[in-house]
Amino acid sequence: MINPGHRKVALMAETPQSFDRRSFLVTTGLTAGTAAAGSLLLPGTADAAPLRSRTLKKNPFTLGVASGDPAPDGFVLWTRLALDPLAENGLGGMPSGTVAVEWQVAADARFKKIVKRGTATASAASAHSVHVEVHGLRPGAQYWYRFKTGTYLSRTGHTRTAPRADTFGSALAMAFVSCSQYEHGYFTSYRRLAEQHPDLVLHLGDYQYEYKKDHYVAPGGNVRDHAGPETVTLANYRQRHAQYKADADLQAAHAVAPWLVVFDDHEVENNWAGNVPEDGSDTPDTADFLKRRAAAFQAYYENMPLRRTSIPRGPGMQLYRNVAWGRLANFHMLDTRQFRDDQACGDGNKNCPEAAAPSRSITGARQEKWLVEGFRRSAARWDILGQQVFFAQRDSDAGPAKITSMDAWDGYVASRARITKGWVDAKVRNAVVLTGDVHAHWASDLKLNYDDPHSKTVGSELVCTSITSGGDGKDSNPADHPYLKINPHLKFYNNQRGYVFTKIGKDEIKADFRTVPTVRNHDAAASTKATFVIHDRVPGLHRTYLRPYETVRAADRRSDDQIIRETIANETEPA
Template identity: 45%
Template sequence: MIKEEVPRSAARLARRRFLTLTGAATAVAFATNLPAGSTANAGTGSLSDDPFTLGVASGDPLPEAVVIWTRLAPRPYEPLGGMPYHAVSVQWQVATDERFRRIVRSGTASAKPEYSYSVHVDVRGLEPGRHYWYRFKVGRYLSPVGRTRTAPAPWQRVDQLSFAVASCQSWPDGYYTAHRHIATEDVDAVLFLGDYLYEYGISTAGGLRYVTEPVPSQFRTEADTLDRYRLQYALYKSDPDLRAAHQNAPWISTWDDHEVQDNYASLTSRTNAPVEDFLVRRASAYRAYWEHMPLRTPAPRGPNYMLYRRLRFGRLAEVSVLDTRQYRSDQADGDGWKADSAVRRDPARVLAGAQQRQWLLDGVRGSHATWNLLANQVIMSRMDLDPTVGNLYNMDAWDGYGAEQQQVLDGLAALRGRNPVVLTGDVHAAYALEMKRDFADPASQTFGVELVATSISSGGNGQEVSANGQKFLDGNPHLKLVNERRGYIVLRLSQHELRADYRVVPYIDRVGAPVSTVKSFVVEAGNPGLNPG
C-alpha cells in the first residue's frame, strides 16, 4: 500500500514543529513506553469493579484474521478510567461457537495506561468466510461475548454479501435506536463513514436524551486534549445500542471531521489556531480514535496516521476506505455553500491528495471483484444547492475541490465496468445519486452510483424532506432520493445486482422507535443506474 502524506514541505514543517513542542503533558501523552512502573505490574487484584463497561468490538476482517478490541474502564469518567496505574494482563479467546466449546485461538494481551488500557488483538490463523465468537477476561471478570466474521478468501467465488452503512452519531442529539436495529441485521460487516463522535461540549441535561442523572461537569468543555477526547469516547460508548452494534459484526471504520474538530482541513483548524497548537490537538484526537476503535497496530505516533486501506471479500467485493480529512487543502472561500469560483477549481487544491487518489484509481483498475465499494466521507457527486440563482456548492465536500473531483470522477467513469459504488455519510440525510459523465446533462451516461447514509442521531428526529432537500431534488435530476430521518443503509450484493435498502426510524428523542425501509434501489452489475427495488 502506498503511504499517503501531507505535501512534503508541509509534512516536514509539521513534524519539526511537533517534535520541538515542550512540556511534560505532551511527552506523556504520546510516549509509547512510560516509566517502568507502568509496565512492570500485570496484576489484577486492585480491580474491584467490572472493567468491561465499554463493551467489545471487532474490525477490519481479513480472510485469516480479524482485530478484536476492548478497553478496561471500571469507572470510565474517572482519570485512567478507574484503572490502577500499571499494565494489566488480559486473556482473550476466539471460538467457533458462542458457548466456547471449541476454542481455536487464545492468548494474553497487555492493557497499558499509555494506551488508555485499550486492547487490540490481531487474531491470525482463522478460516476464511465464517463466524467466530470472542471474549476477554481480567481476574474474575468476563467481557460480553462478541460475534465477528472473517472475509472470504481472495479468489473465492461468493454468492452474496451484506453490509450496513452508517455515519454521524452525535450523543446529545438523541438515542442510538438505529444502532439497536443494525445489531439485529445479519450483515457481514458495518461500514462506518465518519463522525463517530462530536467534539462539542455536552450540557448537564444531555440534550435530547433527557438523562435522569446530570452529565458530569468535565463534559461541558469541547474535547481538545487527549484526556478529554478519551472521556468523550467513554460517554459515547456508554450507549448500549452502540455497544450492541459493535458486538454483533465487525466494523470497517474511517473518520471525518468531528473526531478532531468541525471542518478542519489537514493542518488548518476551524479557528485558524497556530499550527503548533493544532498539531497537538490532532495528535490527541488521532490517538484517542485508534484507542477506541478495532484497528490494527501500530498506534498513531504524533499527528499523522495511515487510515486509508483496502479490504477484499472474495471475488464479489472490494472496499476501498478513504481518508478525506488528513491530506486536504483548506476549504475555498471561507467554507460553507458558495458560488463557483476559480479558487474552487484550482488544480493545486486537493481533498484526497495525489498519492491517495492514485492508490484509489489503481486499486479499482486492478480489482477482480464484481463490486468496488468506496467508503467515502463527503459527497463526491456534483450537488448544486439552488441552480436557479447560480451554482452554489458545498466547499467542504468534493464539490469544493473541483479539479481533483473531476480527476476522480473521470477516472471512475473510465472504470465503469468495475461497478464503482460510492458510499458516503456526513450530510445527515439519505440520498441516492446516479454518477454522470456530465452532471449538467440528464441524458449523459451513468457510470456509477453514490449511496448516502443518513445519520444515526445527528440532527435529531429529522423529517421526510426539508425545504433545502426539496431544492436538491428539484435542481439535481441525478438525485433520486432525499429522506432526512435517522437510520442507515443495508447493502445486499450478489454477482448480478446490488440492492440498497434505506432504513429509517421515525424518532430518536425517546427509545423504542421501530425501523422501516423507506426506499429500495437495485443496481445491475455492468449496467450502472438506480432501479426501483
C-alpha cells in the same frame, strides 16, 4: 475479503459477567499465528509495575467489545478496560500499571470449540485498550470471541473472516452508518441495525462529537448531555470516546459483526482540513491544532478495532486502506480530512470558482494515486468507496449560479473528476460510493459531467442519514425536494434518522434506506422508506419500493427556498 453464509446470531447479553476460572484456560503467551498489540506507548512514557488483575474491585469490561478489518484468515479484536468510563483524566478509573487480558476465539457461541487464545497487555499508556490481530483462521467463517481478566469476563462478540481471495462467497449483508451525536438522541438505530445481523458494518465518520454540553443543540432540545469540556486534550478525547462506548445500543452494534471505520471531522474538530483548524488560521494556531489532532488520533486508535498499521505517529495516521471481500467486493476506505486542501472561499455553501481549480485535492496526491492504482488492479465485481462527504454535485440554485458545499467534493471539483475518470479508464466493473456526513438519506447517479443531464451515468452513490445528529428530522415526500428538481441525477431524499442496510450479491446490490420516527426514546421501530437496486454492469440506481407519501395540504407546503434553507441548516454545525 469477507463473506460467510449469512446466519442469524442472537444478540449477546448486555452486561459483563463474573466468571468461573475453571471454565477458561489461561495461557501465558501468544498462540502461534496470532499477534497482539496491547499498548500504544508515547515517547518518554512508561507504566508502573504490572497490576495484578485480581486487585480490580469490579468488572472493567464496561465499554464492550469490537472486531474489525477482517481478512480471509482473521481480524482485529478490541476491548478497553474502564472501571469508571467518565473519569476526567480519561483513564477510565483504572489504576496505573499494566493488566493481563486473556482472549479467546471460538467456532461456536458456547466456546466448546476454542480455536485461538492468547494474552495481551492493557497499559495506562494506551488507556488500557487492547488490540489483538488474530490469524490462522478459516476463510468465510463465523467466530465468537471474548476477553477475561482476573475473575471478570467480557460480553461475547460475534465476527467473521473474509472469503478466500479467489471466491465470491455468499451474498454480503452490509450496513453503513455515520454521525452519532450523543446529546441529540438515543442510539436506537444502532440497536435496530444489530437486530438485522449484518455480516459487516461500515462507519463513515463522526463517530463522536467534540462539543461541550449544549454547544450543539438539536431542534426540540438535547436528550442527554456530554460529559466534560470541548475535547482538546488526550484526556478529553479518551473520556468522550468512553462515554459513547458505554452506550448499550452502540455496544450491541459492535458485538454483532466486524466494522470498517474511517473518521470525518468531529472526531477532531468541526470542518478541519489538513493542518488547518476550523477557524481557518494557519498561524500561530497550527502547532496547537496539530497537538490537538495528535491527541484525537491517538484516542481514535485506542477506541477502534484497527490494525497496528494505523497506530498514529504524532499528528499523522494511516487510515486509508483496502479491504477485499473475496472476488465480490473491494472496499476502498478513504481519508478525506487529513490530506485535503483547505475549504475554498472560506467554507460554507457558495458560488465559488476557486473550487474548480485543477490543483485542489480532497484526498491529497498520494492517496489519489493509491486509489486509482487500486482501480487498475481490481478484479472485484463491485468497487466500493467508503468515504465521508457528499460525492455527487448538489447545486442548490435553480438559476445560472452554482451554489454548492465547499466542505464536500463540490469544493474539490477537479479531484472528483480525476477519481471518477480513474475508475472509468480502469474499466471498473461497478463503482459505488458510500457516504455519510449530511444527516439525511440521499441516493444519486454519478456522472462525468453533472452540468449535462444527458451525460453518461458511470456509478452510483448511496448516502446514509445520521444515527442521531440533527434530532428527529422530518418525513416528507422526496419528490418535493427542490434539490431533486435542480439536480436530476439525485434520486432520493429523506430527513429522518437511521442507517442503510444493503445486500451485495454477484448480480446486484439492494439498498434499504432505514429510518426511525424519533430518537427521543429507546423504543422506536425502524422501517424501510425506500429500496434501490444497482444491477451488475448497469451504472445508476433503480427504485424498487418507495413508501407512498401522503399528500401535503396546501397550507402546510413550504417554498423551495424554505426547504433548501432547512436542508443546509440540518447539515451545518455550530462554529
